[in-house]
Amino acid sequence: MDEQQARAWLGVAVAEARAGLGEGGIPIGAALYGPDGTLLGRGHNRRVQDGDPSMHAETAAFRAAGRQRSYRGTTMVTTLSPCWYCSGLVRQFGISRLVIGEATTFHGGHDWLAGHGVEVLVLEDPECVAVMRAFVKDNPELWNEDIGD
Amino acid sequence: MDEQQARAWLGVAVAEARAGLGEGGIPIGAALYGPDGTLLGRGHNRRVQDGDPSMHAETAAFRAAGRQRSYRGTTMVTTLSPCWYCSGLVRQFGISRLVIGEATTFHGGHDWLAGHGVEVLVLEDPECVAVMRAFVKDNPELWNEDIGD
Numbered sequence: 001m002d003e004q005q006a007r008a009w010l011g012v013a014v015a016e017a018r019a020g021l022g023e024g025g026i027p028i029g030a031a032l033y034g035p036d037g038t039l040l041g042r043g044h045n046r047r048v049q050d051g052d053p054s055m056h057a058e059t060a061a062f063r064a065a066g067r068q069r070s071y072r073g074t075t076m077v078t079t080l081s082p083c084w085y086c087s088g089l090v091r092q093f094g095i096s097r098l099v100i101g102e103a104t105t106f107h108g109g110h111d112w113l114a115g116h117g118v119e120v121l122v123l124e125d126p127e128c129v130a131v132m133r134a135f136v137k138d139n140p141e142l143w144n145e146d147i148g149d
Numbered sequence: 150m151d152e153q154q155a156r157a158w159l160g161v162a163v164a165e166a167r168a169g170l171g172e173g174g175i176p177i178g179a180a181l182y183g184p185d186g187t188l189l190g191r192g193h194n195r196r197v198q199d200g201d202p203s204m205h206a207e208t209a210a211f212r213a214a215g216r217q218r219s220y221r222g223t224t225m226v227t228t229l230s231p232c233w234y235c236s237g238l239v240r241q242f243g244i245s246r247l248v249i250g251e252a253t254t255f256h257g258g259h260d261w262l263a264g265h266g267v268e269v270l271v272l273e274d275p276e277c278v279a280v281m282r283a284f285v286k287d288n289p290e291l292w293n294e295d296i297g298d
Contacts, residue, residue: 047216053242054203054212063203067196071297088237088258093202093297109237148220148242 001075001121006099009033009077010123012042013101016057017079017131020044026139026146027131028080030057032065032095035073041065047146056146058086062093071095079128081108083147091116101128105136106147150224150270155248158182158226159272161191162250165206166228166280169193175288175295176280177229179206181214181244184222190214196295205295207235211242220244228277230257232296240265250277254285255296 009031016029031042043060046052055063058078068074071093076082079101082090087109090098097119100110104124114120136143143149158180165178175194183189192209195201204212207227217223220242225231228250231239236258239247246268249259253273263269285292292298 051216052212053214053216054208054238059203059208063201065202067200067202067294069294084237084241085234086237088233088235088240089203091237092233145216145218 001097001099001119003121003123005037006077006121007123007125009075010079010099010101010125010128012039013057013077013079014125014127014131016042016044016061017128020046020049020057021131021135023049025049026142027135028057028078030061030076030078032061033075033077035096040068040074045146048142053146056083056086058082058089062089075099079125080132081106081110081122082113083108087113090118097121099123101125102132104129105132150246150248150268152270152272154186155224155226155270156272156274158224159228159248159250159274159277161188162206162226162228163274163276163280165191165193165210166277169195169198169206170280170284172198174198175291176284177206177227179210179225179227181210182224182226184245189217189223194295197291202295205232205235207231207238211238224248228274229281230255230259230271231262232257236262239267246270248272250274251281253278254281 021027041064046055081103170176190213195204230252
Protein backbone atom coordinates (compact mmCIF):
# COMPACT_ATOMS: atom_id res chain seq x y z
CA MET A 1 0.00 0.00 0.00
CA ASP A 2 1.27 3.46 -0.91
CA GLU A 3 1.68 5.36 2.37
CA GLN A 4 1.40 8.80 0.78
CA GLN A 5 -1.87 7.73 -0.86
CA ALA A 6 -3.05 6.29 2.45
CA ARG A 7 -2.30 9.57 4.25
CA ALA A 8 -4.21 11.55 1.64
CA TRP A 9 -7.21 9.24 2.04
CA LEU A 10 -6.94 9.52 5.81
CA GLY A 11 -7.44 13.27 5.36
CA VAL A 12 -10.98 12.57 4.11
CA ALA A 13 -11.71 10.38 7.14
CA VAL A 14 -10.31 13.07 9.46
CA ALA A 15 -12.55 15.68 7.80
CA GLU A 16 -15.51 13.37 8.54
CA ALA A 17 -14.41 12.99 12.16
CA ARG A 18 -14.16 16.76 12.51
CA ALA A 19 -17.60 17.21 10.95
CA GLY A 20 -19.00 14.77 13.50
CA LEU A 21 -17.34 16.65 16.33
CA GLY A 22 -18.84 19.88 15.02
CA GLU A 23 -22.29 18.27 15.17
CA GLY A 24 -21.77 17.33 18.80
CA GLY A 25 -21.04 13.72 17.89
CA ILE A 26 -18.31 11.15 18.44
CA PRO A 27 -15.33 12.20 16.28
CA ILE A 28 -14.62 9.11 14.24
CA GLY A 29 -14.67 9.26 10.44
CA ALA A 30 -14.19 6.79 7.63
CA ALA A 31 -14.09 6.49 3.85
CA LEU A 32 -14.31 3.54 1.47
CA TYR A 33 -12.20 3.65 -1.68
CA GLY A 34 -12.57 1.50 -4.78
CA PRO A 35 -9.78 -0.52 -6.40
CA ASP A 36 -9.12 2.37 -8.82
CA GLY A 37 -8.99 4.97 -6.06
CA THR A 38 -12.54 6.24 -6.54
CA LEU A 39 -14.19 7.42 -3.34
CA LEU A 40 -17.19 5.10 -2.95
CA GLY A 41 -18.55 6.45 0.32
CA ARG A 42 -17.64 8.49 3.37
CA GLY A 43 -19.24 9.04 6.74
CA HIS A 44 -18.90 9.49 10.46
CA ASN A 45 -20.27 8.11 13.67
CA ARG A 46 -23.93 9.14 14.10
CA ARG A 47 -24.86 7.78 17.53
CA VAL A 48 -25.58 11.22 18.97
CA GLN A 49 -26.83 12.98 15.84
CA ASP A 50 -29.32 10.29 14.75
CA GLY A 51 -29.70 8.38 18.00
CA ASP A 52 -28.47 5.47 15.92
CA PRO A 53 -26.02 3.08 17.60
CA SER A 54 -25.56 1.10 14.38
CA MET A 55 -23.87 3.96 12.55
CA HIS A 56 -20.22 3.77 13.40
CA ALA A 57 -17.92 5.64 11.03
CA GLU A 58 -17.07 2.53 9.02
CA THR A 59 -20.67 1.34 8.69
CA ALA A 60 -21.70 4.87 7.69
CA ALA A 61 -19.09 4.94 4.90
CA PHE A 62 -20.07 1.42 3.83
CA ARG A 63 -23.73 2.43 3.76
CA ALA A 64 -23.00 5.60 1.80
CA ALA A 65 -21.26 3.50 -0.86
CA GLY A 66 -24.57 1.73 -1.54
CA ARG A 67 -24.87 -1.76 -2.93
CA GLN A 68 -21.69 -3.12 -4.45
CA ARG A 69 -21.30 -6.44 -6.20
CA SER A 70 -17.83 -6.98 -4.75
CA TYR A 71 -15.43 -5.30 -2.33
CA ARG A 72 -12.35 -6.97 -3.75
CA GLY A 73 -9.58 -4.40 -4.01
CA THR A 74 -11.40 -1.80 -1.90
CA THR A 75 -9.81 0.05 1.02
CA MET A 76 -11.57 1.06 4.24
CA VAL A 77 -9.93 4.14 5.76
CA THR A 78 -10.83 4.98 9.34
CA THR A 79 -9.50 7.44 11.89
CA LEU A 80 -9.55 4.80 14.66
CA SER A 81 -8.82 1.08 14.93
CA PRO A 82 -12.13 -0.65 14.10
CA CYS A 83 -14.16 -2.25 16.88
CA TRP A 84 -15.32 -5.88 16.49
CA TYR A 85 -18.53 -4.74 14.80
CA CYS A 86 -16.63 -2.83 12.13
CA SER A 87 -13.88 -5.43 11.91
CA GLY A 88 -16.56 -8.01 11.22
CA LEU A 89 -17.86 -5.78 8.43
CA VAL A 90 -14.42 -5.66 6.79
CA ARG A 91 -13.98 -9.44 7.06
CA GLN A 92 -17.47 -10.45 5.91
CA PHE A 93 -17.46 -8.29 2.81
CA GLY A 94 -13.91 -9.08 1.80
CA ILE A 95 -12.64 -5.49 1.95
CA SER A 96 -9.01 -5.93 0.93
CA ARG A 97 -7.20 -3.15 2.74
CA LEU A 98 -7.60 -1.22 5.95
CA VAL A 99 -5.93 2.13 6.68
CA ILE A 100 -6.12 3.16 10.34
CA GLY A 101 -5.44 6.66 11.62
CA GLU A 102 -4.48 5.45 15.07
CA ALA A 103 -4.68 2.44 17.36
CA THR A 104 -3.31 4.16 20.46
CA THR A 105 -6.52 5.28 22.19
CA PHE A 106 -8.43 2.12 21.17
CA HIS A 107 -7.14 -1.22 19.91
CA GLY A 108 -9.89 -3.03 18.01
CA GLY A 109 -9.87 -6.05 15.72
CA HIS A 110 -7.23 -5.09 13.18
CA ASP A 111 -4.74 -7.80 14.20
CA TRP A 112 -7.50 -10.36 13.69
CA LEU A 113 -8.15 -8.91 10.24
CA ALA A 114 -4.45 -8.99 9.34
CA GLY A 115 -4.49 -12.67 10.35
CA HIS A 116 -7.34 -13.22 7.91
CA GLY A 117 -5.58 -11.70 4.92
CA VAL A 118 -6.55 -8.04 5.13
CA GLU A 119 -3.68 -5.66 4.35
CA VAL A 120 -3.53 -3.36 7.37
CA LEU A 121 -1.66 -0.07 7.69
CA VAL A 122 -1.68 1.78 11.02
CA LEU A 123 -0.50 5.35 10.52
CA GLU A 124 -0.50 6.51 14.17
CA ASP A 125 -1.40 9.98 13.05
CA PRO A 126 -0.88 12.53 15.86
CA GLU A 127 -3.99 14.54 14.93
CA CYS A 128 -6.20 11.44 15.13
CA VAL A 129 -4.74 10.56 18.54
CA ALA A 130 -5.21 14.10 19.85
CA VAL A 131 -8.84 14.35 18.71
CA MET A 132 -9.83 11.02 20.28
CA ARG A 133 -7.83 11.57 23.47
CA ALA A 134 -9.53 14.91 24.10
CA PHE A 135 -12.95 13.49 23.27
CA VAL A 136 -12.66 10.45 25.52
CA LYS A 137 -11.33 12.57 28.39
CA ASP A 138 -14.30 14.94 28.16
CA ASN A 139 -16.98 12.35 27.31
CA PRO A 140 -16.08 9.02 28.93
CA GLU A 141 -19.68 7.82 29.29
CA LEU A 142 -20.56 8.51 25.67
CA TRP A 143 -17.42 6.80 24.48
CA ASN A 144 -18.04 3.74 26.65
CA GLU A 145 -21.61 3.57 25.35
CA ASP A 146 -20.34 3.60 21.78
CA ILE A 147 -18.10 0.58 22.31
CA GLY A 148 -20.47 -1.26 24.65
CA ASP A 149 -18.19 -0.93 27.66
CA MET B 150 -31.72 -20.37 28.22
CA ASP B 151 -35.35 -21.49 28.17
CA GLU B 152 -35.94 -23.23 24.83
CA GLN B 153 -39.69 -22.62 24.84
CA GLN B 154 -39.05 -18.91 25.40
CA ALA B 155 -36.40 -18.93 22.66
CA ARG B 156 -38.83 -20.53 20.21
CA ALA B 157 -41.49 -17.93 21.00
CA TRP B 158 -38.97 -15.15 20.41
CA LEU B 159 -37.86 -16.80 17.18
CA GLY B 160 -41.45 -16.43 16.00
CA VAL B 161 -41.00 -12.66 16.01
CA ALA B 162 -37.79 -12.93 13.98
CA VAL B 163 -39.54 -15.28 11.52
CA ALA B 164 -42.40 -12.78 11.14
CA GLU B 165 -39.76 -10.15 10.28
CA ALA B 166 -38.14 -12.48 7.73
CA ARG B 167 -41.54 -13.11 6.13
CA ALA B 168 -42.27 -9.38 6.03
CA GLY B 169 -38.95 -8.85 4.25
CA LEU B 170 -39.79 -11.56 1.74
CA GLY B 171 -43.15 -9.91 1.12
CA GLU B 172 -41.35 -6.66 0.30
CA GLY B 173 -39.15 -8.43 -2.25
CA GLY B 174 -36.21 -8.51 0.14
CA ILE B 175 -33.85 -11.04 1.62
CA PRO B 176 -35.84 -13.10 4.17
CA ILE B 177 -33.77 -12.78 7.33
CA GLY B 178 -35.32 -11.34 10.48
CA ALA B 179 -34.11 -10.56 13.97
CA ALA B 180 -35.24 -9.25 17.34
CA LEU B 181 -33.37 -7.94 20.37
CA TYR B 182 -34.80 -8.75 23.81
CA GLY B 183 -33.92 -7.11 27.10
CA PRO B 184 -32.86 -8.94 30.26
CA ASP B 185 -36.47 -8.87 31.51
CA GLY B 186 -37.87 -10.20 28.24
CA THR B 187 -38.95 -6.82 26.86
CA LEU B 188 -38.75 -6.54 23.09
CA LEU B 189 -36.22 -3.76 22.51
CA GLY B 190 -36.17 -3.79 18.73
CA ARG B 191 -37.01 -5.92 15.70
CA GLY B 192 -36.14 -5.71 12.03
CA HIS B 193 -35.22 -7.45 8.83
CA ASN B 194 -32.64 -7.26 6.09
CA ARG B 195 -33.18 -4.10 4.01
CA ARG B 196 -30.57 -4.41 1.23
CA VAL B 197 -33.15 -4.51 -1.54
CA GLN B 198 -35.85 -2.33 0.02
CA ASP B 199 -33.58 0.57 1.04
CA GLY B 200 -30.58 -0.15 -1.19
CA ASP B 201 -28.75 -0.31 2.12
CA PRO B 202 -26.11 -3.03 2.48
CA SER B 203 -25.48 -2.13 6.13
CA MET B 204 -28.94 -3.21 7.25
CA HIS B 205 -28.72 -6.90 7.94
CA ALA B 206 -31.51 -8.27 10.12
CA GLU B 207 -29.44 -8.11 13.30
CA THR B 208 -28.18 -4.58 12.70
CA ALA B 209 -31.74 -3.49 11.86
CA ALA B 210 -33.04 -4.89 15.17
CA PHE B 211 -30.10 -3.33 17.03
CA ARG B 212 -30.79 0.01 15.37
CA ALA B 213 -34.51 -0.17 16.13
CA ALA B 214 -33.67 -0.64 19.81
CA GLY B 215 -32.04 2.80 19.82
CA ARG B 216 -29.28 3.84 22.20
CA GLN B 217 -28.83 1.55 25.17
CA ARG B 218 -26.43 2.08 28.04
CA SER B 219 -25.65 -1.64 28.28
CA TYR B 220 -26.50 -4.87 26.47
CA ARG B 221 -25.71 -7.08 29.44
CA GLY B 222 -28.39 -9.73 29.73
CA THR B 223 -29.89 -9.01 26.30
CA THR B 224 -30.64 -11.70 23.72
CA MET B 225 -30.27 -11.33 19.96
CA VAL B 226 -32.67 -13.62 18.12
CA THR B 227 -32.06 -14.18 14.42
CA THR B 228 -33.49 -16.54 11.83
CA LEU B 229 -30.02 -17.33 10.43
CA SER B 230 -26.53 -17.82 11.84
CA PRO B 231 -24.99 -14.33 11.97
CA CYS B 232 -22.33 -13.36 9.44
CA TRP B 233 -19.03 -11.88 10.69
CA TYR B 234 -20.46 -8.38 10.53
CA CYS B 235 -23.37 -9.28 12.80
CA SER B 236 -21.24 -11.56 14.96
CA GLY B 237 -18.90 -8.63 15.52
CA LEU B 238 -21.89 -6.55 16.60
CA VAL B 239 -22.87 -9.14 19.21
CA ARG B 240 -19.32 -9.38 20.55
CA GLN B 241 -18.56 -5.66 20.61
CA PHE B 242 -21.69 -4.67 22.46
CA GLY B 243 -21.60 -7.53 24.91
CA ILE B 244 -24.96 -9.01 23.93
CA SER B 245 -25.20 -11.97 26.31
CA ARG B 246 -27.24 -14.52 24.40
CA LEU B 247 -27.83 -15.48 20.80
CA VAL B 248 -30.77 -17.54 19.55
CA ILE B 249 -30.36 -18.77 15.98
CA GLY B 250 -33.18 -20.14 13.83
CA GLU B 251 -30.85 -22.21 11.71
CA ALA B 252 -27.20 -22.66 10.80
CA THR B 253 -27.76 -25.21 8.02
CA THR B 254 -27.92 -22.96 4.95
CA PHE B 255 -25.22 -20.58 6.28
CA HIS B 256 -22.70 -21.06 9.07
CA GLY B 257 -21.51 -17.67 10.34
CA GLY B 258 -19.56 -16.64 13.43
CA HIS B 259 -21.59 -18.22 16.21
CA ASP B 260 -18.89 -20.70 17.26
CA TRP B 261 -16.49 -17.76 17.64
CA LEU B 262 -19.07 -15.99 19.79
CA ALA B 263 -19.60 -19.07 21.96
CA GLY B 264 -15.83 -19.16 22.45
CA HIS B 265 -16.01 -15.57 23.66
CA GLY B 266 -18.64 -16.20 26.30
CA VAL B 267 -21.88 -15.64 24.40
CA GLU B 268 -24.59 -18.19 25.27
CA VAL B 269 -25.62 -19.60 21.88
CA LEU B 270 -28.69 -21.70 21.10
CA VAL B 271 -29.16 -23.04 17.55
CA LEU B 272 -32.75 -24.21 17.09
CA GLU B 273 -32.46 -25.64 13.56
CA ASP B 274 -36.03 -24.65 12.89
CA PRO B 275 -37.38 -26.35 9.73
CA GLU B 276 -39.36 -23.27 8.64
CA CYS B 277 -36.24 -21.07 8.80
CA VAL B 278 -34.28 -23.62 6.76
CA ALA B 279 -37.06 -23.92 4.17
CA VAL B 280 -37.43 -20.16 3.70
CA MET B 281 -33.67 -19.58 3.23
CA ARG B 282 -33.16 -22.65 1.05
CA ALA B 283 -35.89 -21.54 -1.35
CA PHE B 284 -34.62 -17.96 -1.38
CA VAL B 285 -30.98 -18.85 -2.07
CA LYS B 286 -32.01 -21.29 -4.81
CA ASP B 287 -34.05 -18.62 -6.59
CA ASN B 288 -31.75 -15.64 -5.88
CA PRO B 289 -28.15 -16.84 -5.71
CA GLU B 290 -26.64 -13.54 -6.90
CA LEU B 291 -28.56 -11.46 -4.39
CA TRP B 292 -27.65 -13.81 -1.58
CA ASN B 293 -23.97 -13.80 -2.52
CA GLU B 294 -24.02 -10.00 -2.67
CA ASP B 295 -25.46 -9.86 0.83
CA ILE B 296 -22.64 -11.91 2.32
CA GLY B 297 -19.89 -10.46 0.14
CA ASP B 298 -19.28 -13.73 -1.73
